[in-house]
Amino acid sequence: MIIVENLVKEFGPKRAVNNVSFTVKRGEILGFLGPNGAGKSTTMRMITGFIPPTSGRVSVGGHDLAEDPIPAKRLIGYLPESAPCYSDMTVHGFLSFAAEMRGMTGRTREEAIQRVVTLCFLEGVLHQSVDTLSKGYRHRTCFAQSIIHDPDVLVLDEPTDGLDPNQKHEVRQIIKRMGEKKAIIFSTHILEEVESVCSRAIIIDRGSVVADGTPAQLKARSETAGQVRLRISGGGADAVKSRLSGLMTAGRVTVQTEGAIVTARIQPRDRVLSGELARAVGEAATQAGWRLEELHTEEGRLDEVFRSITLPDTVKRAA
Amino acid sequence: MSSDSSRHIWTIAKRELNGYFNSPVAYVFIVIFLLLNGFFTFMLGRFFEIGEASLAMPFFSWHPWIYLFLVPAAGMRLWSEERRVGTLELLLTFPIAAWEAILGKFIASWIFLAVALGLTFPVMLTVGYLGSPDYGAIAAGYLGSFLLAGAYLAVTVMTSALTRNQVISFILSVVICFFLILAGWEPVTNLLVRWAPDSLVSLVASFSVMPHFGNFQRGVVDLRDLLFFVSVMVFSLFGTGVILRGLRGA
Numbered sequence: 001m002i003i004v005e006n007l008v009k010e011f012g013p014k015r016a017v018n019n020v021s022f023t024v025k026r027g028e029i030l031g032f033l034g035p036n037g038a039g040k041s042t043t044m045r046m047i048t049g050f051i052p053p054t055s056g057r058v059s060v061g062g063h064d065l066a067e068d069p070i071p072a073k074r075l076i077g078y079l080p081e082s083a084p085c086y087s088d089m090t091v092h093g094f095l096s097f098a099a100e101m102r103g104m105t106g107r108t109r110e111e112a113i114q115r116v117v118t119l120c121f122l123e124g125v126l127h128q129s130v131d132t133l134s135k136g137y138r139h140r141t142c143f144a145q146s147i148i149h150d151p152d153v154l155v156l157d158e159p160t161d162g163l164d165p166n167q168k169h170e171v172r173q174i175i176k177r178m179g180e181k182k183a184i185i186f187s188t189h190i191l192e193e194v195e196s197v198c199s200r201a202i203i204i205d206r207g208s209v210v211a212d213g214t215p216a217q218l219k220a221r222s223e224t225a226g227q228v229r230l231r232i233s234g235g236g237a238d239a240v241k242s243r244l245s246g247l248m249t250a251g252r253v254t255v256q257t258e259g260a261i262v263t264a265r266i267q268p269r270d271r272v273l274s275g276e277l278a279r280a281v282g283e284a285a286t287q288a289g290w291r292l293e294e295l296h297t298e299e300g301r302l303d304e305v306f307r308s309i310t311l312p313d314t315v316k317r318a319a
Numbered sequence: 320m321s322s323d324s325s326r327h328i329w330t331i332a333k334r335e336l337n338g339y340f341n342s343p344v345a346y347v348f349i350v351i352f353l354l355l356n357g358f359f360t361f362m363l364g365r366f367f368e369i370g371e372a373s374l375a376m377p378f379f380s381w382h383p384w385i386y387l388f389l390v391p392a393a394g395m396r397l398w399s400e401e402r403r404v405g406t407l408e409l410l411l412t413f414p415i416a417a418w419e420a421i422l423g424k425f426i427a428s429w430i431f432l433a434v435a436l437g438l439t440f441p442v443m444l445t446v447g448y449l450g451s452p453d454y455g456a457i458a459a460g461y462l463g464s465f466l467l468a469g470a471y472l473a474v475t476v477m478t479s480a481l482t483r484n485q486v487i488s489f490i491l492s493v494v495i496c497f498f499l500i501l502a503g504w505e506p507v508t509n510l511l512v513r514w515a516p517d518s519l520v521s522l523v524a525s526f527s528v529m530p531h532f533g534n535f536q537r538g539v540v541d542l543r544d545l546l547f548f549v550s551v552m553v554f555s556l557f558g559t560g561v562i563l564r565g566l567r568g569a
Contacts, residue, residue: 048412051567073414080412084405088338100330101413103323145409 001026001075001153001183002047007056009042009207016042018207019056024200026152029179031198031215032187035310039207040187041081044157047185048078060153074102077151079159083142087131091122091141094130095148102149116144119174135162143171147178154178156186160193172197191302195219205310218305225300228266228278232290237262243284249277261293327415331423332430335397339431348393352435355385360442372450378442379460379536383500383528386471391492393432394475395485397424398559402483402566411567421559425476425552432468436461456538463535466548467528471496473555480562499551503527 002024009017017039024030034040045051047058049065049072058065063072086094092113099109117123120140125133130141139162146154159175160168168190175184176197188194194201195215203211203218211218219225232240240262241255251267268277278297285292339345356378360366364377401407410420446452471492478491501507503524511520524530528551531544 045408050408050412070414070416073412076412078409078412080405080408082405084409086334086338086406087404088342089334093337097330097334098409098413101327101415103326103414142409 001061002185003057003059004043004047005057005059007043007046007058008054009039009046009051010054016207017046017053020204020207020209021056022202022209022212024153024183024185026183027180028200029175029184029186029198031194031201032185032204033189033191033194033201033306034187034204035189038204038310040204041157043204044078044155044185044187048076048155049073050080074149075151076153076155077146077149078154079143079146079156081157081161083139083162085130085138085142085145088129090127090129091117091133091137092126094141095144098145098148104149112148112150115150116148119147120144121170136164136167139163140167140171152182154182154184154186156184158188159186160188160190168193191306195302203306203309210309211305215302216299219300219302221308222300222302222304223308224298224304226268226277227298228268228281229294229296229298230264230266230281230285230292231294232262232264232285232292233260235262235288235290239288240264240290243288244281247277247280247284249280324416324419327419328423328426331410331415331420332427335424335427336430339427345431348389349435349438352385352389353438355389356381356439356442359385366445372446372452374442374446374452374457374460375536375538378439379464379532382464382467383532386468387493387496387500390432390468390471391475391478391489391496394428394472395479395489395492397428397476398480398563399483399485399488402480403485411563417563418556418560421476421556421563425473425556428472428476429469432472433465436464436468453538459535459538459540462540463532463544466535466545467532470499470528470548470551470555473552473559474499477555477559477562480559480566499526499528501527503529 004023005021007017007020008015020039020043022030032040032044042051046053047060047065049058049069052066060072061075063069063075065072086097089097095113095116096109099112104112117126120143122137122140122144125137125141130138133141139159143156143159146156154175156175160171163171172193175186178184179197179199186197198215201211201213201215201218202209211221230240230244237255237257241253241264244250244253244264244266247266249269251269253267254265256263266277266281275297278295282292282295285295359381360378364381366377369377398407401410411417443452443457446457447454474495475488475492478495479485479488481491482488504527508520508524511523528548531547534541534544
């Protein structure tokens with residue numbers, strides 16, 4: 001549905017987006033990650049046709065945004081970063097305006113409003129003026145606007161920003177449900193959101209794509225990915241360390257004691273064998289007669305990957 | 320113009336019009352406009368002393384000056400507010416062309432100004448009651464006044480696209496409209512006559528709204544005057560389009 005090819009945006013001498021390419025298919029939810037100022041919003045603005053790219057191409061549903069913007073824009077629902085709304089209108093008036101701009105009138109329009117109002121929990125404020133709403137409501141009003149025409153493509157710039165935890169959860173559920181039939185791009189800097197919602201994630205840093213994969217693939221790039229953690233009682237720290245270091249599949253082993261509990265972290269020798277490592281560690285523990293408290297394989301952590309990829313080199317060295 | 324376009328334009332115009340009449344701004348504006356008109360016509364214009372059943376001097380002659388401040392005030396927020404709040408991003412990512420939005424906003428404000436102008440009808444009733452005026456001339460005066468307001472408004476639409484600050488938009492617009500008034504005024508042209516070639520003097524003077532409005536005021540509807548106002552509007556609205564495109568490209 002969305003094809004982005006070699007997208008470049010320059011603001012004066014500064015290159016905000018540098019050669020970004022990716023595609024999003026129907027049924028995919030793409031998480032767009034990156035530190036502030038990485039070029040996420042600029043990229044999204046080019047996808048929605050708000051600003052033209054310096055070079056490169058965006059096409060949505062087969063329509064080129066530069067040559068054929070109106071049919072492309074018809075397919076897109078867009079929630080801009082600050083969730084702007086016309087503050088002098090009521091929620092109903094605003095949604096009605098958005099529906100009319102999308103070519104809906106009469107019954108169709110009222111039904112569409114009803115649908116998004118229910119979906120976004122706006123019944124209570126329907127006839128309230130937008131400028132009297134709290135931030136969470138205003139945000140959901142703008143979100144409602146973006147889905148009023150049930151678009152095939154959704155571009156959401158930080159859709160959960162400024163919401164309380166319950167609302168965040170709700171919005172995530174909505175996105176997840178809609179993602180089955182649509183192509184969705186959303187940007188966030190909440191990493192757990194990516195894990196729970198996205199089928200794919202892209203990390204962008206200083207204008208360039210630095211990682212692209214499923215959340216699981218990205219997590220596997222973390223240093224702790226594949227590490228096995230073992231907590232036992234009934235064995236000494238030194239015994240544990242020497243026994244586990246002797247395992248075929250084990251790499252570096254670090255041991256900590258806390259009262260009678262010994263915690264060991266075993267780095268795999270080879271990442272591919274991580275499942276076997278957990279099994280070998282478990283067998284070793286049984287043979288030695290330790291009482292097992294906990295045994296588990298780390299999946300890796302997205303925030304670690306994020307940090308290791310996006311921190312500038314100088315900061316990385318100091319850290 | 321396709322039916323899609325006219326629907327988009329009307330949807331946007333309707334929204335802007337509601338915006339005017341749902342806020343106190345519209346009423347404050349209309350009251351001040353009418354008070355100023357009354358004051359100028361009956362006090363400064365010496366409507367009763369002139370003893371002439373005409374609106375040309377006592378009424379219409381003040382309009383370039385009243386509009387000079389009130390039209391920029393009515394139009395200054397049209398685009399600057401969209402830019403400040405960020406709704407511009409919403410508006411321009413709807414499946415519409417930018418010119419439809421520009422025209423929609425312009426038409427809404429122009430309708431609003433027309434309503435304000437229309438509410439001066441008691442002046443016409445007064446003159447009709449006291450004497451037997453040339454209603455054709457009055458109609459021409461109203462048409463000229465309406466076109467003048469439109470020309471100023473188009474300039475304001477353009478300046479409001481330039482900045483996210485309404486005050487700056489207002490001031491820029493007043494300055495440009497002031498130039499449009501003064502360009503043909505003798506003290507100004509005399510300044511130029513001393514050193515500039517005649518062609519430049521007449522070029523600058525031809526930018527002035529005064530002679531064109533003056534014809535309408537006297538009851539003369541000339542195609543050239545009509546064309547002048549229309550071209551100021553077209554030029555300014557076109558300029559707005561260029562500014563909005565530049566804004567997004569930069």
